[in-house]
Structures are given as C-alpha cells and as structure tokens.
Amino acid sequence: MKRKHLPMVVTFLAPCLLLYGGLFLYPAGRAFYVSLFDWSGFTADMRFIGLGNFQELLRDRHFWRVVMANSFGIIFFGGILTFAIAFFLSGLIATGPRGKGFMRGLIYFPSIINPVAVAILWSFIYNHQYGLLNGFLRAIGLGHIQPTWTAPETLFWAILVALVWMYSGFYFVILSSALERVPPDQIESARIEGASEVRIFFSVKIPMIWDVLITTIIYWCIAAVKEFSLLYAWGGGVDVPQAGAQNLATYMYITAFGRRVTMYRMGYSTAMGVVMFLIVVAFYLVITRVTKRDEIQY
Amino acid sequence: MKKRTILAACLIATVLAAPLFAGGQREKVQEDVLEYASMWNPGEPQAVYMEEMARKFEAETGIRVDISFAGRDVLTKIRSRILMGDVPDIVEQDFSELAGAFLRNDGILVQPLTDFFYQTPGPEGQPTMMDLFDENVITLYAHNNEIYFFPYEFITSGFFYDKTLFAEQGLSAPRTWDEFIQVNRDLKAAGIPPLALDGNISFYNAYYYYWALTRVMGPGHLARAAGDRTGKTWDEPGYLEAARMVYQLSAGGENFFQPGYAGSNYPAAQADWALNRSGSILCGTWIPSETREQTVDGFEVGFYPFPEVPGGAGSVGDVEAYLIGFAVPVEAKNPEAAREFMRFISRKEHANQLARDTINIAARTDAAYPRLLEGVRPTLEGAQRFHVSYDGVMQLYPEWFANVFYPVDNALVFGNITPEEFISRMKADTIAFWRNR
Amino acid sequence: MTVAGRIGKLTWWEIFARALLYLWCGFSIFVFLWVINSSLKTNREFFSNIWALFSTPQTANYEKVWVTYQLGRYFINSLLLVLPSVLALLAISAPAAYVLARIPFPFREGLTRIVSFGMGIPYQLLLVPLFFLLFRLGLINNLLGLILVYVALSVPFTVFLLLGYFRTLPRTLEEAAEIDGCGPIRTFFQIMLPLARNGLVAAAVLNFVGLWNEFLLALTFLNRQSLYPLSRGLYALQGSLQYTGDWVSLFAAFTLVVIPTFLLFILLSRTIVAGMTMGAVKE
Missing domain, CATH: 3.40.190.10 (Periplasmic binding protein-like II)
Incomplete structure (x- = not known):
C-alpha cells in the first residue's frame, strides 16, 4: 500500500465503520450474550441461565405449533408461490403485449406500498360481510358459498396470499430483467433443435440466470424470516395477534415489548432472535452448497 | 467542478445539521406542565373529550396538560420512558392492565392514591373523593390495602x-x-x-x-x-x-x-x-x-x-366492573397537578359531559346516563357484588x-x-x- | 413458437398470456379504484352497498384523517426521519465503498466481507440489545436515535451496492488524475463521485423507499405519538378508526398513504428498477 493513502483510507472508512460497528455489530454480538440470561430488561438484575432460554424454546408448544410452523410456511410455501408467479409473469410479459412497461410497473408497485397499508387493504378484500371477494361472489350469483377467508384454519393462507401479492412483483422485476438478458441466439438454436418451451426454460434460460436466481432465493429466505410488518399490522392491534398471524418476528417482538399484554422477557425474546439468525445461516449454507456449480461471483 | 464541490459541501452540511434539527424535537420539561400518557388514539371520542378537559383545566389553573395519545398499547411503551426519567404524571388504561403493568412482583411503579380518595374533599364539597364513587367497585382493584388507580369511566x-x-x-x-x-x-x-x-x-x-x-x-x-x-x-x-x-x-x-x-x-x-x-x-x-x-x-x-x-x-x-382511569407513577414530576386534574374531571358537569360526548358511563355514580345506555342502568342498580373483568x-x-x-x-x-x-x-x-x- | 394454433398474428399462448396479465393488473387497478370510491362515501352508504358509486364525494373523510387523526403530522415526521437518514447514509457509505473498491490496503478483503456480512443478519437479532443501547444513550423517543439506527442498519446494503458501482469505473481515470497532480481525495470528490451518480441515486431511492415503509424499528424506538412516522401512525390510525367504526375514513387514509408512493414510483420507476436489478445482478 502506498503510505500516502493511509489518511484517506482512515477518514473515509472511519465514520461508516464506527456507526456500523457500534450500532450493528456490537448489539448483534451482544445478542448472543443476552440470550443466555433471564432478564426483564429494565433492571440490572440479569440472571445467567446458560442455554435455559433455548431449552424453554424447545419445550414451548406454542412456539413450535404456531410460530415456527408459520415462519417455515412463509419461507417454503410463500417462496414457491412467489417464485412461481414471478417466473410465470416473466414468461407472460416476454410475449411482448401492448402496455408492457405499464403492466410491469403495476405488477411491481405493491412491493413498495407501505406494508401496514397492505394489511389494511387485504383485510378489506377478505372481510366476510363487506369484503371485495365475497361481494364479488354474491355479484356473480355464488352468494351461497361465501367462504370465511380469515377463519382460524385459513387465516395463515389468506395472509400468505397477501404477502405473495405484495412481494412477487419485486422478484418478477429482477427475474424478468435477468431473463431478458439471456442471449436470444441460444434460445433460437435450442428451438431449431426442436426443444420444447418447457425444456428451453429449464435447460437454457435457468442455467443462464443461475447466479441471479440463487441470490434472490437467499434474499427471499432472509426477507421471509424477517417478515414482520404485515402480520403485526393485521387486524389493527386490537388484540394479541391470532395464531395465523404470528411468526418468529412477531412472537419475539411481543415477548420482549408486549402488545396489550406486558411480558418483558428480554432474554427469551433474544434467544428467538438468535434462532432467526441461525435459520438464515442454515439456509445460506444449504443453498450455496447444494446449488454450487462455480464460485458464486461477487 | 466548483458546482459539485458546493453540492458536496451542502450535502455534508445538511447531514450534519439534520441531527441537530431532529434533536431539537425533544420536549423540555417545565414546572407547570402535566404530562399525560393516554390510551386513546387521536380522534377517538374520549381523546376529543380529554383535549377539551385539558384546555379548560389550563384556562382555570394555568397548568398546561401535555397529552400524548399512545393508543391501547400505552402500557407496553411506558416502562422505558419511566425508567429513562421521562416520567409522565398520568398514565391511563383500564385497571386490569394498569395493575398487570405497574403492580408487579419486581416493584410497584405507581403512587398509592388511598389518601387522595379518603382525605381530599370532593369537587362539590363532598367530605371525601370516595363519596363520588361506589367504594366496592374501587376497592376491587386495591392491592395490599392501598388504592392505586383513579377512575373516570365505568364499563360493564x-x-x-x-x-x-x-x-x-x-x-x-x-x-x-x-x-x-x-x-x-x-x-x-x-x-x-x-x-x-x-x-x-x-x-x-x-x-x-x-x-x-x-x-x-x-x-x-x-x-x-x-x-x-x-x-x-x-x-x-x-x-x-x-x-x-x-x-x-x-x-x-x-x-x-x-x-x-x-x-x-x-x-x-x-x-x-x-x-x-x-x-x-x-x-x-x-x-x-x-x-x-x-x-x-x-x-x-x-x-x-x-x-x-x-x-x-x-x-x-354479579356485575362486572371494568374501570378506565389514571395511575400516577412514583417518579412523576408533578403529582400534585395530577391529583388536581383528577379532581377536575370528576366534577359533575365534566362527568356528565363524558357520558354525553363519548356515550359511556361515568365512574362517578351520580352522573347522568348516556341515553343509549339507559338499558344498563337497572342491572347496575341491582348489583349485589362486583367482580373484575375476566x-x-x-x-x-x-x-x-x-x-x-x-x-x-x-x-x-x-x-x-x-x-x-x-x-x-x-x-x-x-x-x-x-x-x- | 411451437405452441400450436394461431389467431390472426397471435398464438394461443400469447392470447392466454395477455388475458392472464390483464387479469392480474386488472385486479390491482380494480382494488385501488374500489378503495378510492369507497373513501368518498359515507359509512352508511358503504355498508348498505359496497359496489355503489359515491353519491356526493365526502372530502370530509380526507380532512378528518389528515387533520383530526393527524396523518399530516406523520407525513412530516417521516420526511424528517427519512431524508436525513438517506443523506447521512450516502455521505458515509460512498467514501467507504470507494476506498473498499479502489484503494489497496491491508485487510481490505476482510473489511469488505465484514460489511457485507451485515446483509445476512436479520436485524431482529439485535433488536433488544439495540433498544437498551439507545436507552442508555437517552435516544429512545428521539428522531436522531432512529436516524442513527436506520443509517447503521442500511450500511451493508448501501456499501455493497456502491462498491459494485465503483468497481466498474475504469482505472485509467485515477491514473490520469494523478498525472494531473490531483490528490486521491480530490480525485474522489471531483471525478469518481460524479461518475457514480447513477449508483448514488439508485442507492438513495432504494433506501428511501425501504425506510419510508419501515415499521418494526419505528414501533420499537418511538413511543411518542408526536414523533410517529407514517407506518407507525397509520397503524395507530387503523386502531382508532376501527374503534369508532369509521371505515370510509380508513379507506381515505389508505388512499392518502398510497398516492405519494404512487407518484414517486411514476417519477422514479426506472431508477428503482435499474437499481434493484443492478444490486441483484452484481452480486
């Protein structure tokens, strides 16, 4: 290194690294420490319990039956739906219909609407008596079926559809622009060899966008584990969230800071944060190992 | 090139100035301010009522009431403020939630109001404040023989x-x-x-x-x-x-x-x-x-x-008594003003106004009934014993x-x-x- | 196209594709129009028939939400929060990204990796420790506190995005500047930064949109209603409008929240899309 660069390197990096270190890395590291304590947060009295919080998590029925089930449901089913729709819409829009740019924008738009507003919107859509969906069924003479979309058994799926509607546009834009960059002559030559569209998709297009696809899948896993706003805002905070609207992020928030019910279990909550981190790490390792073809390029 | 330098300088200046601007948002605590953390959201009937009460109270006493409408989640938010020394003088919720949040094993965070109930004369010359209420209802929520909460609204x-x-x-x-x-x-x-x-x-x-x-x-x-x-x-x-x-x-x-x-x-x-x-x-x-x-x-x-x-x-x-009202944190800066405000809104005219404007029953037993709740009256008057909600x-x-x-x-x-x-x-x-x- | 059949110039597949696309987009448009229409009704009109057009536009709904329910204040708070955050973020991330991208020094690789590592951490992990850190600093219920948090948590993505951008600039530029006697710091401000303008704009816009919609951190760190930004305020407003059974005002609130995003989107959609794909493809 040229010595004359040293002052510049330091001054350019210092503010960024100080803030990042102080308000990101330090609390992240401290989280692992806090997760080993029984602590109500507002007292200095932290009781060391080792892995006690994690043991309690293992035995916490609500945590497994509802919270983890929903979180993994969002990751897997939400992921499959989101990517399927994103690919499908990419295929549709690649046929070059009129108003392509407009439609692309419209499909993307939900992903930048405020998620609290999305929660409000979809609760209007699903509302049993005054909602759009049942209103539509009544209007076309199917008033007798009128499902209860947000019944406890289906609430999770109803929310999942709203999530997919919100997110699929984002993945659609990334995947469709990656697909557009696939050289047309390769597709053409495959076509001349008599390959079907499905085959072209899987053996020409997918390999060409492989790196983008893996990156977006990892991104989805992180985003899906973190998902909070839409679920927390569902129903407007009148009551503790129903089972179908709880996931890791909302449960850990409520365990720490409460909603109507005060709990202040900071250690237990942070243990869930650690679980979230471990889930992301696990997905990252599995996905990069399983899909490894070349080095993922940065 | 010069323009860009200026632009960069402006950018940096804005960034440096912004936090100062943001920091200026912190509110100063003054002697004659009553800080009130409310369970209502802006625009709700009770919020509108309380804003009017605050105006009248200030006109009469010169004490400004600074209401922060925190919504139903007020209690899950208030603890951090109390421990940071940013202590409101009045916190409001229903008594069950107040008790759950403030009368905990690890310490009682609010002041007893027993003296206030039994030793302060009522707003219209009643011997004590307790004469305004049904004692059986108020003491339902007593803790170790102390009363901690002051009601203005009665719900069943x-x-x-x-x-x-x-x-x-x-x-x-x-x-x-x-x-x-x-x-x-x-x-x-x-x-x-x-x-x-x-x-x-x-x-x-x-x-x-x-x-x-x-x-x-x-x-x-x-x-x-x-x-x-x-x-x-x-x-x-x-x-x-x-x-x-x-x-x-x-x-x-x-x-x-x-x-x-x-x-x-x-x-x-x-x-x-x-x-x-x-x-x-x-x-x-x-x-x-x-x-x-x-x-x-x-x-x-x-x-x-x-x-x-x-x-x-x-x-x-057997009638349920679910009360909404106030608690005064231990470290409230202005507990006297808090008591004065509680006495103020307990006046008969103000209790009547609560009933009229918000269509709810006032905690004060001799207040007018809202017309829409007349039907509840016989049940309340026939009450033999009260119990806490849930x-x-x-x-x-x-x-x-x-x-x-x-x-x-x-x-x-x-x-x-x-x-x-x-x-x-x-x-x-x-x-x-x-x-x- | 190998898919069989044609009508005029279009294949069956193309017709099918178009129909589905129109359906998907039509659904979104219809929903938005329905909400706007409902927001102009009275509650009684709405509850008696959800399909009917409004009779006389109830602009009072909008006024109520904006003034009485203080949506206007939430907008201003959001601006006070998000604009300084984005500017500060760029001001510290751009130099850092530049140094990491173009100036050789020891541990550069390691530092770059540490910074990008933050992108993989769900920030809920640090929610509780961060809360008590800010608590000790007296920065709870303080816009400055939340700004610092927003900046710190957005550093990894922003640096990463800009790093990719700076790397694409040709090396000859710096060499030429050096020959002209231009110091490295001046080179950065006068040559490299202007060239990276598109990257900066993309980073600014993407962070702006993300922070504008941020909910969890605002919910955790701001408990004073006078400081609520938009997401938090809308959440509070949803609660109160439900308690008062005032649905049409809730529709109006939704419309007011979505319209600025929509306008921003119309103006900046190209930058947003370009920035997004740039981030993904560069990775």
Whole structure:
C-alpha cells in the first residue's frame, strides 16, 4: 500500500465503520450474550441461565405449533408461490403485449406500498360481510358459498396470499430483467433443435440466470424470516395477534415489548432472535452448497 | 467542478445539521406542565373529550396538560420512558392492565392514591373523593390495602340488542339460560342470526366462557383454575358445565352465531349487528359508541345481563366492573397537578359531559346516563357484588391468558372442540405452562 | 413458437398470456379504484352497498384523517426521519465503498466481507440489545436515535451496492488524475463521485423507499405519538378508526398513504428498477 493513502483510507472508512460497528455489530454480538440470561430488561438484575432460554424454546408448544410452523410456511410455501408467479409473469410479459412497461410497473408497485397499508387493504378484500371477494361472489350469483377467508384454519393462507401479492412483483422485476438478458441466439438454436418451451426454460434460460436466481432465493429466505410488518399490522392491534398471524418476528417482538399484554422477557425474546439468525445461516449454507456449480461471483 | 464541490459541501452540511434539527424535537420539561400518557388514539371520542378537559383545566389553573395519545398499547411503551426519567404524571388504561403493568412482583411503579380518595374533599364539597364513587367497585382493584388507580369511566359487559327488532319478532329480553336459548331459536327460525361475534378478537370470544363460568360457579373461579399448577381444578364439574353452555351456542351445537363468525374481522360483526342483521351481541358498554356511525334508523339499544343458570352460584346480581382511569407513577414530576386534574374531571358537569360526548358511563355514580345506555342502568342498580373483568386473569396471569386460554377457548367458541376436549386441553396446557416457569 | 394454433398474428399462448396479465393488473387497478370510491362515501352508504358509486364525494373523510387523526403530522415526521437518514447514509457509505473498491490496503478483503456480512443478519437479532443501547444513550423517543439506527442498519446494503458501482469505473481515470497532480481525495470528490451518480441515486431511492415503509424499528424506538412516522401512525390510525367504526375514513387514509408512493414510483420507476436489478445482478 502506498503510505500516502493511509489518511484517506482512515477518514473515509472511519465514520461508516464506527456507526456500523457500534450500532450493528456490537448489539448483534451482544445478542448472543443476552440470550443466555433471564432478564426483564429494565433492571440490572440479569440472571445467567446458560442455554435455559433455548431449552424453554424447545419445550414451548406454542412456539413450535404456531410460530415456527408459520415462519417455515412463509419461507417454503410463500417462496414457491412467489417464485412461481414471478417466473410465470416473466414468461407472460416476454410475449411482448401492448402496455408492457405499464403492466410491469403495476405488477411491481405493491412491493413498495407501505406494508401496514397492505394489511389494511387485504383485510378489506377478505372481510366476510363487506369484503371485495365475497361481494364479488354474491355479484356473480355464488352468494351461497361465501367462504370465511380469515377463519382460524385459513387465516395463515389468506395472509400468505397477501404477502405473495405484495412481494412477487419485486422478484418478477429482477427475474424478468435477468431473463431478458439471456442471449436470444441460444434460445433460437435450442428451438431449431426442436426443444420444447418447457425444456428451453429449464435447460437454457435457468442455467443462464443461475447466479441471479440463487441470490434472490437467499434474499427471499432472509426477507421471509424477517417478515414482520404485515402480520403485526393485521387486524389493527386490537388484540394479541391470532395464531395465523404470528411468526418468529412477531412472537419475539411481543415477548420482549408486549402488545396489550406486558411480558418483558428480554432474554427469551433474544434467544428467538438468535434462532432467526441461525435459520438464515442454515439456509445460506444449504443453498450455496447444494446449488454450487462455480464460485458464486461477487 | 466548483458546482459539485458546493453540492458536496451542502450535502455534508445538511447531514450534519439534520441531527441537530431532529434533536431539537425533544420536549423540555417545565414546572407547570402535566404530562399525560393516554390510551386513546387521536380522534377517538374520549381523546376529543380529554383535549377539551385539558384546555379548560389550563384556562382555570394555568397548568398546561401535555397529552400524548399512545393508543391501547400505552402500557407496553411506558416502562422505558419511566425508567429513562421521562416520567409522565398520568398514565391511563383500564385497571386490569394498569395493575398487570405497574403492580408487579419486581416493584410497584405507581403512587398509592388511598389518601387522595379518603382525605381530599370532593369537587362539590363532598367530605371525601370516595363519596363520588361506589367504594366496592374501587376497592376491587386495591392491592395490599392501598388504592392505586383513579377512575373516570365505568364499563360493564352483557348482551346488547335492538328493542325494535325484538318487538317486531315478539321477543323480550331473556333472564334465564333457557329463555336465552329460546329467544335465539326464535330468531334463528325467523332467519336472523341470533348472536353477533367478531371471532378475531379473542377477548370477545373469552367473554362467553368467563361469563358462563361466573354464572355457574360465581366469581373467582377462572382465576383459581389459571393459577393451579396441578391443573386439578379443571376437573370440578362447574368448569365442564360452563364449557357445555358455550358449546351449545357454537357451530358445534345450535350454531347461533352469524355465518363465518370464526373468521369475522373486527368490527364487521358489530357493524352487522348495528345494521339489524343479527340479534344480540355480548360486549362491553362501549358498543353503542363504537357502532354509532352504522346504526340503522329506528334502532333502539337494549341490554340484558348474561342469563342465569338454574342452581348456579352466580346471579344477575354479579356485575362486572371494568374501570378506565389514571395511575400516577412514583417518579412523576408533578403529582400534585395530577391529583388536581383528577379532581377536575370528576366534577359533575365534566362527568356528565363524558357520558354525553363519548356515550359511556361515568365512574362517578351520580352522573347522568348516556341515553343509549339507559338499558344498563337497572342491572347496575341491582348489583349485589362486583367482580373484575375476566375474573382478573388478565392482570394476574397475562401470559397464561394470551397463550393458554385464548387458543383453547377460541376453539370451543368456534365449535372445533367438544366441552370435554376443552377441559382436558385446558388442564394439560395449564400444567405445561406452569411446568415451564 | 411451437405452441400450436394461431389467431390472426397471435398464438394461443400469447392470447392466454395477455388475458392472464390483464387479469392480474386488472385486479390491482380494480382494488385501488374500489378503495378510492369507497373513501368518498359515507359509512352508511358503504355498508348498505359496497359496489355503489359515491353519491356526493365526502372530502370530509380526507380532512378528518389528515387533520383530526393527524396523518399530516406523520407525513412530516417521516420526511424528517427519512431524508436525513438517506443523506447521512450516502455521505458515509460512498467514501467507504470507494476506498473498499479502489484503494489497496491491508485487510481490505476482510473489511469488505465484514460489511457485507451485515446483509445476512436479520436485524431482529439485535433488536433488544439495540433498544437498551439507545436507552442508555437517552435516544429512545428521539428522531436522531432512529436516524442513527436506520443509517447503521442500511450500511451493508448501501456499501455493497456502491462498491459494485465503483468497481466498474475504469482505472485509467485515477491514473490520469494523478498525472494531473490531483490528490486521491480530490480525485474522489471531483471525478469518481460524479461518475457514480447513477449508483448514488439508485442507492438513495432504494433506501428511501425501504425506510419510508419501515415499521418494526419505528414501533420499537418511538413511543411518542408526536414523533410517529407514517407506518407507525397509520397503524395507530387503523386502531382508532376501527374503534369508532369509521371505515370510509380508513379507506381515505389508505388512499392518502398510497398516492405519494404512487407518484414517486411514476417519477422514479426506472431508477428503482435499474437499481434493484443492478444490486441483484452484481452480486
């Protein structure tokens, strides 16, 4: 290194690294420490319990039956739906219909609407008596079926559809622009060899966008584990969230800071944060190992 | 090139200046300010009322009331402020939630107001402040013989219905469980869903079991079962009987609730009820106020208490007292002004205004009744003993109530499990809950 | 196209594709129009028939939400929060990204990896420790506190994005500047930064949109209603409008929240899309 660069390197990096270190890395590291304590947060009295919080998590029925089930449901089913729709819409829009740019924008738009507003919107859509969906069924003479979309058994799926509607546009834009960059002559030559569209998709297009696809899948896993706003805002905070609207992020928030019910279990909550981190790490390792073809390029 | 340097300089200057600007947002504490953290949201009737009270209070005393409308979640937010020294002088919520948050094992965070109740004269020359209230109601929430909370609004729960609709159907308000079932059958036969319920609100669903149990066994038994680590209490027959009553109403029994009630998103079912599309709704006395916007013409609000059961230890003389009011944190900077404000809004004219403007019952016993709640009056006047809403479980065992009771109770109310399954799951989950602690 | 059949110039597949696309977009448009229409009704009109057109536009709904329910204040708070955050973020991330991208020094690789590592951490992990850190600093219920948090948590993504951008610039530029006697710091401000303008704009816009919609951190760190930004305020407003049974005002609130995003989107959609794909493809 040229010595004359040293002052510049330091001054350019210092503010960024100080803030990042102080308000990101330090609390992240401290989280692992806090997760080993029984602590109500507002007292200095932290009781060391080792892995006690994690043991309690293992035995916490609500945590497994509802919270983890929903979180993994969002990751897997939400992921499959989101990517399927994103690919499908990419295929549709690649046929070059009129108003392509407009439609692309419209499909993307939900992903930048405020998620609290999305929660409000979809609760209007699903509302049993005054909602759009049942209103539509009544209007076309199917008033007798009128499902209860947000019944406890289906609430999770109803929310999942709203999530997919919100997110699929984002993945659609990334995947469709990656697909557009696939050289047309390769597709053409495959076509001349008599390959079907499905085959072209899987053996020409997918390999060409492989790196983008893996990156977006990892991104989805992180985003899906973190998902909070839409679920927390569902129903407007009148009551503790129903089972179908709880996931890791909302449960850990409520365990720490409460909603109507005060709990202040900071250690237990942070243990869930650690679980979230471990889930992301696990997905990252599995996905990069399983899909490894070349080095993922940065 | 110069322009860009200037641009960069501007950018950096803005960035440096912004935090200063933002930092300037912190509010200074002055001597003559009363800080009030409220459970209402801006725009709600009580919020509008309190803003007006604050204005009048300032005009009279020169003390500015700084209200922060925090919404129902006020208590989960207030602890950090108290411990940061940013202590409000008044915190407001219903008494169960106040007790759950402030009267905890690890310390009592609010000042006792016992002296204020018994040694301060009332606003119109009454010997003490306590003379304004029903002492039995206030002391329900006492803790170690001290009173910590000061009420201004009284709430109870029971069935609300439209008198006009009942009259058209030739029905009258039921008193016993059998009459209640008959009324519901008649309504159902007439094509009107007899009961309205927004199933996504667990504490509305919980009304049914808590009330049924209170009528069968009397008050105090839900709390007893919740606190029993062995779970054996759930084997007593009264618990099963109450579960059977709830089940009879549910989709598993006679299916009296409006179609799709399990997934009904608040406030759809109560809007329906106000539009005369269902019979009765089991709810707090806030319901006429909440449905004011939707109510159809000719709707005349009636009330009947949860029906009695033959041989039950409870009766309609058992009335729920759910109070909304104030607590004064230990380190409040201006506790004297807080007391003065409490005395101020307890004036008869102000209590009357609360009743009139917000359509709720004032805590002061001699205040006017809101017209829409006249129907509740006989029940209150006939009260023999009062009990805390949800039998106090919400304040005693908040986590148990949210994570054990709600899920199992919802399943019962939705008719997804039988009364026997309800008891066995309550027992098992309660044991598991306590084993974990 | 190998898919059989044609009508005029279009294949069956193309017709099918178009129909589905129109359906998907039509659904979104219809929903938005329905909400706007409902927001102009009275509650009684809405509850008696959800399909009917409004009779006289109830602009009072909008006024109520904006003034009485203080949506206007939430907007201003959001601006006060998000604009300084984005500017500060760029001001510290751009130099850092530049140094990491183009100036060789020891541990450069390691530092770059540490910074990008933050992108993989769900920030809920640090929610509780961060809360008590800010608590000790007296920065709870303080816009400055939340700004610092927003900046710190957005550093990894922003640096990463800009790093990719700086790397694409040709090396000859710096060499030429050096020959002209231009110091490295001046080179950065006068040559490299202007060239990276598109990257900066993309980073600014993407962070702006993300922070504008941020909910969890605002919920955790701001408990004073006078400080609420938009998401938090809308959440509070949803609660109060439900308690008062005032659905049409809730529709109006939704419309007011979505319209600025929509306008921003119309103006900046190209930058947003370009920035997004740039981030993904560069990785």
